[in-house]
Amino acid sequence: METDERAAVVEEVVESIERSAEMYGLSRSAGRVYGVLHFAGEPLSIPELVERTGYAKSTISTVTRRLTRLGLIRRRSSGGGGKRVQFAAETELWFILQEVFQQYVHREISASQRTFDRALTRLQSLDDEDTEVEEARVEELRETYSTLETLLNASMEYSPSELADAIEQYDG
Amino acid sequence: METDERAAVVEEVVESIERSAEMYGLSRSAGRVYGVLHFAGEPLSIPELVERTGYAKSTISTVTRRLTRLGLIRRRSSGGGGKRVQFAAETELWFILQEVFQQYVHREISASQRTFDRALTRLQSLDDEDTEVEEARVEELRETYSTLETLLNASMEYSPSELADAIEQYDG
DNA sequence: CTGCTCGTTCGGATTGGACCGAACAGTCGG
DNA sequence: CCGACTGTTCGGTCCAATCCGAACGAGCAG
Numbered sequence: 253m254e255t256d257e258r259a260a261v262v263e264e265v266v267e268s269i270e271r272s273a274e275m276y277g278l279s280r281s282a283g284r285v286y287g288v289l290h291f292a293g294e295p296l297s298i299p300e301l302v303e304r305t306g307y308a309k310s311t312i313s314t315v316t317r318r319l320t321r322l323g324l325i326r327r328r329s330s331g332g333g334g335k336r337v338q339f340a341a342e343t344e345l346w347f348i349l350q351e352v353f354q355q356y357v358h359r360e361i362s363a364s365q366r367t368f369d370r371a372l373t374r375l376q377s378l379d380d381e382d383t384e385v386e387e388a389r390v391e392e393l394r395e396t397y398s399t400l401e402t403l404l405n406a407s408m409e410y411s412p413s414e415l416a417d418a419i420e421q422y423d424g
Numbered sequence: 425m426e427t428d429e430r431a432a433v434v435e436e437v438v439e440s441i442e443r444s445a446e447m448y449g450l451s452r453s454a455g456r457v458y459g460v461l462h463f464a465g466e467p468l469s470i471p472e473l474v475e476r477t478g479y480a481k482s483t484i485s486t487v488t489r490r491l492t493r494l495g496l497i498r499r500r501s502s503g504g505g506g507k508r509v510q511f512a513a514e515t516e517l518w519f520i521l522q523e524v525f526q527q528y529v530h531r532e533i534s535a536s537q538r539t540f541d542r543a544l545t546r547l548q549s550l551d552d553e554d555t556e557v558e559e560a561r562v563e564e565l566r567e568t569y570s571t572l573e574t575l576l577n578a579s580m581e582y583s584p585s586e587l588a589d590a591i592e593q594y595d596g
Numbered sequence: 597c598t599g600c601t602c603g604t605t606c607g608g609a610t611t612g613g614a615c616c617g618a619a620c621a622g623t624c625g626g
Numbered sequence: 627c628c629g630a631c632t633g634t635t636c637g638g639t640c641c642a643a644t645c646c647g648a649a650c651g652a653g654c655a656g
Contacts, residue, residue: 275528299603314645374433399584421594422586423591451613471632481634482634483615508632604652615641616641617636623632626627
């Protein structure tokens with residue numbers, strides 16, 4: 253039965269997506285839902301996702317909301333005033349990853365930098381204390397994070413092919 | 425008492441490091457240990473880390489091993505045949521982050537790509553089945569991951585300033 | 597209005613990770 | 627040899643996140 257073989261192959265890929273999702277800080281169920289939607293030719297409703305993923309209705313509801321907020325899937329109100337909603341996987345995965353990156357990493361980096369800046373000014377205001385060592389340590393952190401932020405900003409402004417081009421040209 | 429103010433500032437920065445550590449998939453204790461080591465002028469032994477972080481001896485032992493494996497701190501056998509070991513924070517944080525990145529992200533990406541490649545060949549071997557849709561889906565994933573890997577490889581070959589230069593030049 | 601289905605939200609069970617304390621092995625000074 | 631100290635390992639606890647089932651509100655068909 254080759255149909256089973258095909259299903260097995262798809263299953264393996266979906267499991268790979270599950271692992272990747274965990275690496276991005278998402279849950280296993282989120283990875284599976286995205287994987288199923290990615291391979292489904294059509295948008296799927298929550299009952300359909302329940303059947304195809306094996307997860308409970310409530311889990312699908314929560315997970316789809318999370319994925320929708322992240323932009324990894326798209327929510328469509330199918331039909332006129334109908335209640336039934338449908339979800340489809342976002343195809344431009346790269347740009348989605350960029351956004352996810354921004355929502356999490358960039359936020360944290362900015363917050364850290366603010367902390368570092370504030371710490372530096374507070375240390376510098378303690379003139380009569382010997383705070384050179386601490387100031388140097390904070391400055392190190394600040395520079396590292398600043399570099400990181402610069403790179404992240406650049407990564408978000410350009411498409412992956414543009415970035416690859418930029419690096420290749422620089423190499424030459 | 426300005427000394428308290430200084431300690432408070434350092435504490436705040438260390439807490440920021442804790443949060444960043446969590447973002448990198450590390451534990452809170454790992455962030456604190458690294459932070460304390462970063463601000464300590466000298467290498468610290470496990471008992472000293474116990475006292476300064478407030479964590480149990482066993483926790484420090486586990487966490488230092490983890491951080492050492494990741495390359496975020498360096499372990500030194502202080503003295504000749506002595507048992508006492510000491511730890512110091514790695515200063516070239518950027519390069520360390522690159523390595524951590526490689527150890528985790530790159531590994532996962534490579535594994536995923538192997539899965540995708542294998543899935544493609546297996547799908548193509550089922551000639552009598554209609555697997556075009558699945559093949560296209562897997563191909564999409566493969567390309568996205570391939571782009572990601574290219575960028576990561578480039579990011580690991582160059583220093584941050586070089587990367588920033590490359591992007592800036594491309595912009596012009 | 598009634599029955600059916602859909603989607604959300606809540607409390608509770610389960611699981612995995614973080615952390616601790618105790619026990620253990622090894623080393624040095626006496 | 628003995629006692630003090632260091633570092634590792636193991637069993638157990640605690641907590642947060644995941645996931646489920648049940649209850650609820652709402653629309654639609656009849």
